[in-house]
Amino acid sequence: MDFTININNKALEAKQGETILDVLTRNGIRVPTLCHIKDAFPTGACRMCVVEDEKSGKLLTSCSYPVEADMSIQTHSKRVVESRKTIIELLLSNHPDDCLYCVRNKNCELQDLSEEHHVRERRIRGKKNTEPLDLSSASIVRDPEKCILCGRCVHACEEVMGVACIDFIHRGNKSIIGTAFNQGLNTSSCVNCGQCIMVCPTGALTEKNHFAQIQEALNNPAKRVVVQYAPSISVSMAEELGMEAGTDINGILNAALRKIGFDHVFDSSFSADLTIMEESAELIDRVNNNGVLPMITSCCPGWVKFAEEFYPDFLPNLSSCKSPQQMMGAIIKSHFAAEENLKPEEIFSVSIMPCTAKKFEAQREEMTQEGISDVDAVLTTRELTKFLKLYGIDMFNIRPELTDSPLGFRSTAGKIFGASGGVMEAAIRTAYYKITGKELVEFQIPAVRGFIGRKETTINIDGLEVGVAVVNGLANTRKLLEEIRNGKNDIHFIEVMACPGGCIGGGGQHIGSSDEQLKARMKKLYQIDATESIKVSHKNPEIIGLYENFLGEPLGHKSHKLLHTHYHARKVML
Amino acid sequence: MTAIQPILNKYPDNGRENLIPILQDIQNESGYLSKDSIVEVGRFLDIPISKIFGVATFYNQFRFEPFGKYHIQVCRGTACHVLGSATVLQELEKNLKIKAGQSTRDGLFSIEVVACIGACGLAPVISINGEFHAKVTAVSMKQIIDDLKKEEEA
Numbered sequence: 001m002d003f004t005i006n007i008n009n010k011a012l013e014a015k016q017g018e019t020i021l022d023v024l025t026r027n028g029i030r031v032p033t034l035c036h037i038k039d040a041f042p043t044g045a046c047r048m049c050v051v052e053d054e055k056s057g058k059l060l061t062s063c064s065y066p067v068e069a070d071m072s073i074q075t076h077s078k079r080v081v082e083s084r085k086t087i088i089e090l091l092l093s094n095h096p097d098d099c100l101y102c103v104r105n106k107n108c109e110l111q112d113l114s115e116e117h118h119v120r121e122r123r124i125r126g127k128k129n130t131e132p133l134d135l136s137s138a139s140i141v142r143d144p145e146k147c148i149l150c151g152r153c154v155h156a157c158e159e160v161m162g163v164a165c166i167d168f169i170h171r172g173n174k175s176i177i178g179t180a181f182n183q184g185l186n187t188s189s190c191v192n193c194g195q196c197i198m199v200c201p202t203g204a205l206t207e208k209n210h211f212a213q214i215q216e217a218l219n220n221p222a223k224r225v226v227v228q229y230a231p232s233i234s235v236s237m238a239e240e241l242g243m244e245a246g247t248d249i250n251g252i253l254n255a256a257l258r259k260i261g262f263d264h265v266f267d268s269s270f271s272a273d274l275t276i277m278e279e280s281a282e283l284i285d286r287v288n289n290n291g292v293l294p295m296i297t298s299c300c301p302g303w304v305k306f307a308e309e310f311y312p313d314f315l316p317n318l319s320s321c322k323s324p325q326q327m328m329g330a331i332i333k334s335h336f337a338a339e340e341n342l343k344p345e346e347i348f349s350v351s352i353m354p355c356t357a358k359k360f361e362a363q364r365e366e367m368t369q370e371g372i373s374d375v376d377a378v379l380t381t382r383e384l385t386k387f388l389k390l391y392g393i394d395m396f397n398i399r400p401e402l403t404d405s406p407l408g409f410r411s412t413a414g415k416i417f418g419a420s421g422g423v424m425e426a427a428i429r430t431a432y433y434k435i436t437g438k439e440l441v442e443f444q445i446p447a448v449r450g451f452i453g454r455k456e457t458t459i460n461i462d463g464l465e466v467g468v469a470v471v472n473g474l475a476n477t478r479k480l481l482e483e484i485r486n487g488k489n490d491i492h493f494i495e496v497m498a499c500p501g502g503c504i505g506g507g508g509q510h511i512g513s514s515d516e517q518l519k520a521r522m523k524k525l526y527q528i529d530a531t532e533s534i535k536v537s538h539k540n541p542e543i544i545g546l547y548e549n550f551l552g553e554p555l556g557h558k559s560h561k562l563l564h565t566h567y568h569a570r571k572v573m574l
Numbered sequence: 575m576t577a578i579q580p581i582l583n584k585y586p587d588n589g590r591e592n593l594i595p596i597l598q599d600i601q602n603e604s605g606y607l608s609k610d611s612i613v614e615v616g617r618f619l620d621i622p623i624s625k626i627f628g629v630a631t632f633y634n635q636f637r638f639e640p641f642g643k644y645h646i647q648v649c650r651g652t653a654c655h656v657l658g659s660a661t662v663l664q665e666l667e668k669n670l671k672i673k674a675g676q677s678t679r680d681g682l683f684s685i686e687v688v689a690c691i692g693a694c695g696l697a698p699v700i701s702i703n704g705e706f707h708a709k710v711t712a713v714s715m716k717q718i719i720d721d722l723k724k725e726e727e728a
Binding site for chain 1: 609612613616617622623624625626627628631632633638
C-alpha cells in the first residue's frame with residue numbers, strides 16, 4: 001500500500017493508480033453504480049457513484065477518479081445522498097411508468113436504486129423518449145424508451161464480444177443507443193448472444209418471448225409437446241429459484257416440466273453426446289483425409305453467425321455438425337415421430353436454453369425439414385423460471401423424476417458441454433478411443449477447463465500431437481482467428497463459445513449472478529463428471545441404440561441428412 | 575474503383591484519427607454520407623460502422639441523405655427564433671412530411687437547420703438553394719412550397 005486516504009473520517013490504505021471506488025469496495029463501503037462494469041475502463045457516464053471531496057468541495061465520480069494522497073472523502077454526506085437521489089429522479093423523468101408490465105420488474109437496477117434512495121414521487125417530469133420498439137431480431141427486443149444510456153451494452157458488444165453492432169447515436173438529449181443507420185437489429189451484425197441483456201440495468205434489452213406459442217401448443221390436444229433442456233440449465237437455475245448457486249436440480253426439473261404438461265422430457269446432453277459422436281468422427285476424417293484444419297466447433301449459434309459475418313473464410317473450418325439443440329430437434333421430428341406414429345407437424349418441440357441466440361438458430365432455414373422447423377420455440381433459463389411460476393410449480397416440494405427414454409440418457413461428457421472447454425474435452429475422450437481403441441487413462445483435461453478466455457494445450461493421441469485451443473468470448477476468438485490468418489499453424493481443433501465461461505455464462509441466464517456463482521455452476525458440472533460412471537459419449541447406451549436402430553454410423557447417410565449442415569457467408573454491414 | 579477511393583487515397587496511413595476529415599471530404603464531394611461510403615470508410619479504417627454512424631450523428635454537419643432539388647435552410651439563430659422561426663420550421667416539416675436533415679422521397683425538397691445565416695434584419699429568414707426569403711411566416715412558408723411544387727408540375 002502506497003499511502004492512506006481519509007474516507008468518512010477514517011484513514012484507509014490506497015494504492016497509486018486505483019480509483020476511489022476500488023478502495024471503497026475493498027473496505028465494504030457501498031456506493032451505488034449504474035454505468036460501472038468491473039474491470040472495464042470507467043466512463044463516469046451516470047454519476048451515480050459520486051462522493052464528496054472535502055478539500056475542494058467537489059463531487060467526484062468515484063468509479064473513474066484515481067486516489068490521491070491525503071484525500072478526504074465523504075461517501076454519504078447530505079449533499080452526496082441528495083445528488084444521487086436527483087440523478088435517479090432525472091433518469092426516471094423520461095422513463096416509462098410501466099414497471100408492473102416490465103419483464104425486469106423486481107430485477108431492475110433502476111428500480112432498486114430508486115427504492116434505496118426513497119424516491120416516492122415523480123418530482124421531475126420530462127419529455128418521454130418516443131423511439132419505437134425494435135422487434136426485428138429473432139432473439140432480442142430493444143426498447144429504447146427504457147434505456148438510461150449507461151452504455152454497458154455498448155461495452156459488452158464491443159469489448160467482450162468484438163461485434164460492436166450498437167453504439168451511441170446523436171448527441172445530448174437526443175442520444176439513443178442503436179445500430180448503424182438506426183436500423184433493426186436483424187440487419188445489423190448482432191450475433192444474438194444476449195450479453196447486452198445480461199448487463200442492461202433496466203428492461204431496455206430483453207429476449208423475444210415465446211410463451212404464447214408454447215401455451216397454445218400445451219392447450220392443443222392434437223399436439224404432442226416435447227421439451228429438451230440444455231446441459232447447463234440444471235446447474236444454472238438455483239439463483240432464479242432462490243437456492244444456493246450451483247445446485248443441480250436435474251430430477252426436480254424433469255418432474256416440474258411434466259407437471260406443466262410437456263408430454264416428453266428429453267435432455268440435450270443426450271444430443272450433446274450425439275454431437276460428440278459425429279464431431280469426433282468428422283475430426284478424425286479431416287485428419288486422415290487432409291481435410292480443412294483446424295476444425296472449429298459449431299455448437300454455439302452466436303459464434304456461427306459471427307463466423308458467417310466476420311470470418312467467412314473460416315466457414316470451411318466449421319464442423320458441419322448441427323448443435324445439440326438442433327440434433328435433438330431433428331431426431332425428434334424424424335426418428336421419434338416415426339416411432340410414435342406422429343407426423344412431424346403434430347409435434348411441438350420446445351427447448352430450454354441458457355442462450356438467446358438459440359432462438360435465432362431454431363428459426364434458421366438450415367434447421368428445417370421440408371419447411372417444418374426442428375425446434376418450434378425456445379425458452380431461456382430466465383423465462384423458464386417465469387413459466388414454472390405461471391403454472392404454479394413449487395420447486396421446493398416436488399419429487400425428482402428421470403427424463404424420458406430414449407433421448408434422455410446422457411454421459412457426463414454431454415453434460416460438461418455447459419462449460420467452456422467441455423465440448424473439447426468430450427470430443428477428445430471419444431476421438432482418443434476411436435483412434436487408439438483404448439479409453440483415456442485420465443479423463444480430465446484440466447488445461448481446457450476454467451474461465452480463462454483462451455486455453456491452449458497439446459494432447460498426445462497415440463503419438464499424434466493434437467494442438468487444441470478453447471476460446472470463450474468472441475473478442476478472444478477474434479484474436480485467435482487473426483493469429484491463424486497470420487500463419488499460426490500449431491492448432492488442429494478449436495472450441496468456440498461466444499459467451500464468457502461458455503453456456504453457464506450465457507445470455508439467457510439469470511441476470512446479476514456474481515463471478516463466484518458462475519464458478520459454482522462450472523464446479524458442479526465437473527463434479528457431476530467426476531462422480532458419475534459413464535464419462536464418454538460412445539458408451540452412452542441410448543446413443544449406441546440410436547446408431548444401431550436408426551442412424552447407422554457417424555457421418556453415415558442419415559446423419560448427413562439430419563445432423564449436419566453447411567453455413568454460408570452472410571452479408572451485413574460491419 | 576469506387577467513388578470515394580480517390581478521397582481514401584489521400585490518407586495512406588489509414589489511422590482512425592482520419593475518420594472525421596475523411597467524412598468531411600466525402601460530404602464535400604457528394605453532399606451527404608451514403609451507406610455505401612460509410613461501409614467503405616469502415617473497411618478502410620477498420621472501424622465498425624456503428625461507431626462511424628455514432629461519430630457522424632454526433633456532429634450536426636453530417637447528412638445521410640442527398641440534398642433535394644430545393645435545399646431549404648431554415649435559420650434558427652437568435653433573431654429568427656425571437657420572431658418565430660420555430661413555427662416556420664414546424665410548418666415546413668409538417669408540410670413536407672420530413673424532419674430537418676432529411677429529403678422528401680421524390681427528391682424535390684430537403685431541410686437543413688442552420689444556426690445563423692447572417693441576415694438578422696430579414697428575420698425570420700430561410701434560404702432556398704442560396705436565395706433568401708425574408709420575414710417568413712407559417713402561411714408564407716406554405717405558399718413558397720406550393721409555388722415550387724406548381725412550378726415542378728408545369
